[in-house]
Amino acid sequence: MKSMFPQAVVFPLALFSASLFAEPPTLQASNETQRDHFVSALLKKMTLDEKIGQLRLISVGPDTPKSTIKQMIEKGQIGAIFNTVTRPDIRIMQDQVMQLSRLKIPLFFAYDVVHGQRTIFPIPLGLAASWDTQAVTTVGRISALEAAQDGLNMTWAPMVDVSHEPRWGRSSEGFGEDTYLTSMMGQTMVKAMQGNDPADRNSVMTSVKHFALYGAVEGGREYNSVDMSPQQMFQHYLPPYQTALQAGSGGVMVSLNSINGVPATANRWLLTDLLRHQWHFKGITVSDHGAIKELINHGVASDPADAVRIAIKAGIDMSMSDQYYSQYLPGLVKSGAVTAAEVDNAARHVLNVKYDMGLFRDAYSHLGPVGSDPKDTNAEDRLHRAQAREVAAQSLVLLKNWHHILPLKKQGTLALIGPLADSQRDIMGSWSAAGVAKQSVTLLQGMREAVAGKATLLYAKGSNITDNAKVQAFLNLYEPAVEVDKRSPQQLRDEAISVAKKADVVVMAVGESQGMAHEASSRSDIRLPKAQRDLIDAIKATGKPIVLVLMNGRALDITQQDQQAEGILETWFSGTEGGHAISDVLFGDANPSGKLPVTFPRSVGQLPLYYNHLPTGRPYDFTHPNKYTSHYFDIDNSPLYPFGFGLSYTEFTLSPISLSSSMLTAKGQMVASVTVTNSGKLAGGTIVQLYLQDPVASISRPVKELKAFEKVQLQPGESKRVQFTLSKNDLSFWNQQMKWVVEPGQFVVMIGTDSVHTEVKSFTYQ
Numbered sequence: 001m002k003s004m005f006p007q008a009v010v011f012p013l014a015l016f017s018a019s020l021f022a023e024p025p026t027l028q029a030s031n032e033t034q035r036d037h038f039v040s041a042l043l044k045k046m047t048l049d050e051k052i053g054q055l056r057l058i059s060v061g062p063d064t065p066k067s068t069i070k071q072m073i074e075k076g077q078i079g080a081i082f083n084t085v086t087r088p089d090i091r092i093m094q095d096q097v098m099q100l101s102r103l104k105i106p107l108f109f110a111y112d113v114v115h116g117q118r119t120i121f122p123i124p125l126g127l128a129a130s131w132d133t134q135a136v137t138t139v140g141r142i143s144a145l146e147a148a149q150d151g152l153n154m155t156w157a158p159m160v161d162v163s164h165e166p167r168w169g170r171s172s173e174g175f176g177e178d179t180y181l182t183s184m185m186g187q188t189m190v191k192a193m194q195g196n197d198p199a200d201r202n203s204v205m206t207s208v209k210h211f212a213l214y215g216a217v218e219g220g221r222e223y224n225s226v227d228m229s230p231q232q233m234f235q236h237y238l239p240p241y242q243t244a245l246q247a248g249s250g251g252v253m254v255s256l257n258s259i260n261g262v263p264a265t266a267n268r269w270l271l272t273d274l275l276r277h278q279w280h281f282k283g284i285t286v287s288d289h290g291a292i293k294e295l296i297n298h299g300v301a302s303d304p305a306d307a308v309r310i311a312i313k314a315g316i317d318m319s320m321s322d323q324y325y326s327q328y329l330p331g332l333v334k335s336g337a338v339t340a341a342e343v344d345n346a347a348r349h350v351l352n353v354k355y356d357m358g359l360f361r362d363a364y365s366h367l368g369p370v371g372s373d374p375k376d377t378n379a380e381d382r383l384h385r386a387q388a389r390e391v392a393a394q395s396l397v398l399l400k401n402w403h404h405i406l407p408l409k410k411q412g413t414l415a416l417i418g419p420l421a422d423s424q425r426d427i428m429g430s431w432s433a434a435g436v437a438k439q440s441v442t443l444l445q446g447m448r449e450a451v452a453g454k455a456t457l458l459y460a461k462g463s464n465i466t467d468n469a470k471v472q473a474f475l476n477l478y479e480p481a482v483e484v485d486k487r488s489p490q491q492l493r494d495e496a497i498s499v500a501k502k503a504d505v506v507v508m509a510v511g512e513s514q515g516m517a518h519e520a521s522s523r524s525d526i527r528l529p530k531a532q533r534d535l536i537d538a539i540k541a542t543g544k545p546i547v548l549v550l551m552n553g554r555a556l557d558i559t560q561q562d563q564q565a566e567g568i569l570e571t572w573f574s575g576t577e578g579g580h581a582i583s584d585v586l587f588g589d590a591n592p593s594g595k596l597p598v599t600f601p602r603s604v605g606q607l608p609l610y611y612n613h614l615p616t617g618r619p620y621d622f623t624h625p626n627k628y629t630s631h632y633f634d635i636d637n638s639p640l641y642p643f644g645f646g647l648s649y650t651e652f653t654l655s656p657i658s659l660s661s662s663m664l665t666a667k668g669q670m671v672a673s674v675t676v677t678n679s680g681k682l683a684g685g686t687i688v689q690l691y692l693q694d695p696v697a698s699i700s701r702p703v704k705e706l707k708a709f710e711k712v713q714l715q716p717g718e719s720k721r722v723q724f725t726l727s728k729n730d731l732s733f734w735n736q737q738m739k740w741v742v743e744p745g746q747f748v749v750m751i752g753t754d755s756v757h758t759e760v761k762s763f764t765y766q
């Protein structure tokens with residue numbers, strides 16, 4: 001197994017220094033030399049104002065209308081544009097650069113293409129639930145192709161913020177709680193989106209975000225601070241960023257949080273010592289929306305000029321959205337507070353990525369010739385529906401299937417109830433880029449098509465997403481995002497009850513609206529909203545069997561509903577083809593294989609709850625309960641559903657683990673293998689997961705850590721040998737002195753199809 005962790009390198013604790021890249025950056029050395037010459041020559045021709053202009057990243061909008069943008073382009077005051085997403089619009093601006101500006105330095109165009117551009121795939125949390133790097137490669141390639149064909153050069157993705165916090169609304173945008181899974185997903189996304197070369201016609205450059213540790217905001221409260229030990233940081237939170245950069249990501253977006261008291265945007269250790277000097281990153285760093293200005297609120301800058309001085313010295317190249325760099329850098333350079341070399345350095349990084357995007361060869365590389373723009377940007381034939389349906393089906397996680405209630409038969413009378421059953425908007429999830437809601441398939445549409453001519457499907461909305469007027473107002477703050485049915489809760493429920501009573505089985509589409517799992521959508525209560533809980537209670541009272549279809553962007557507390565429903569299918573926000581994909585799984589046309597990328601807690605009070613926690617001195621043992629042990633007296637320590645969990649319509653059995661040797665040495669490798677058998681009656685796939693534990697070390701090590709996984713697809717009765725190769729790096733960790741070490745002794749290897757039920761074997765490292 002190829003490890004994402006670096007070779008042993010000494011870490012002076014005070015500096016938090018990190019290792020060198022294990023692999024060279026993707027750009028070939030000769031290209032890099034050519035690029036450096038080109039950029040150096042260009043910088044010599046540029047005035048200070050033109051260099052500062054390159055550092056400005058701007059969004060066209062009411063504050064900066066197109067006419068203002070035109071004047072700014074003419075004067076060389078803009079480096080890049082984000083949020084403009086059609087070829088005709090982009091072409092106008094690039095034309096202005098080429099026709100009006102002195103040096104004709106092309107703009108680059110960026111957008112949040114996080115899980116699709118026109119075709120919307122499952123949210124990243126759902127993609128992670130597929131544990132399928134091939135599926136994620138498909139998503140990355142298609143997203144890049146659609147984005148590039150819209151004229152874009154860069155995406156603000158992937159987001160690789162590891163998070164143990166379902167209260168945080170942006171859990172939806174990341175790949176879950178695990179370092180290794182997040183690293184693999186992030187790396188796959190970068191490679192897929194950038195392709196062989198980010199300059200290619202159908203590729204875009206990625207910007208890994210949010211650097212760093214944004215997923216660890218205290219209490220899951222958005223934009224909050226982060227305080228973390230260096231061991232935790234380097235072992236669990238930083239590897240996904242480093243892995244994405246090793247995969248060649250040309251950009252880094254800097255996070256909005258502070259890290260041990262220093263905002264990331266002001267953090268020279270993070271952006272210069274670590275990122276540039278130790279990780280040798282040569283691309284651009286971009287501040288997040290308004291982050292430079294926010295240094296004043298953070299209490300580290302006294303005024304706007306001070307904020308600019310701190311940000312550029314820390315290592316922020318491009319300033320997103322605010323005008324501060326343009327306004328204050330000229331004066332700061334004049335007074336000597338910022339050096340010309342510091343501005344040159346930032347401008348060089350911007351020009352470097354423009355070079356790597358191929359823009360100096362052809363400013364229109366992603367636009368094509370005049371007249372080639374699509375006639376209808378949202379034309380149906382620009383979508384990739386078949387791939388979206390397939391990937392979405394792979395992202396679904398079957399949590400409960402009591403007495404094999406699923407798959408459903410396409411016969412008799414079925415009821416579909418719930419506020420998310422027919423919402424085209426919500427199913428796309430947060431950051432659905434240029435996706436168009438009316439092109440997405442709801443569950444109601446999907447089920448109707450599936451049963452047409454075979455069974456009767458009844459439908460009732462049953463409740464609003466929420467009856468809480470304050471939450472409704474929050475969700476509809478900027479646009480009417482959540483439609484509020486004017487009927488009373490009782491009227492809505494009554495209709496649903498009468499529909500349920502006529503049905504053999506009731507499918508309930510419940511969860512969160514798109515805006516509940518987004519940026520700035522932290523929740524203190526991660527249960528289903530009360531209106532939906534009441535609806536489920538009412539349907540339960542009819543005595544009809546219930547299959548819950550959850551649509552949501554975070555781990556939820558569904559403890560109560562878990563006791564009420566016979567079947568539970570976690571579908572996240574599954575995208576343009578979600579309704580078809582969910583329907584495929586509900587009716588058994590696809591067999592679910594997804595596994596949870598996050599732990600589902602029993603209650604918000606258990607948070608943070610994650611599988612790879614440290615042992616305590618007083619572990620709780622439920623078979624011998626002891627008061628003075630680490631637990632809550634009012635709830636179990638265990639999760640409702642553990643990390644890595646997910647059922648299938650078939651059964652898989654694992655043989656005991658066999659090891660190629662009982663001992664691993666520093667230069668050697670060891671193969672751990674199991675035979676997986678499909679012992680059920682249907683073809684299906686599962687994810688074989690390998691965890692390691694270092695039970696005795698100089699510092700406490702996690703009770704288990706994911707180190708490898710493989711998806712296997714088997715026919716009924718078929719078996720497959722799954723082999724994982726382990727080496728020293730897989731056993732290494734950051735010790736108390738921040739050295740990357742492996743300590744000799746016993747290790748435990750666990751292999752299973754979730755993180756709890758595993759085969760176990762020990763070996764020695766010497």
Ligand code: BGC
Nearest residue numbers: 112156209210253288289519
């Ligand atoms: C978000 C970023 C996003 C940017 C541009 C910010 O509010 O934090 O993730 O890329 O906006 O849309």
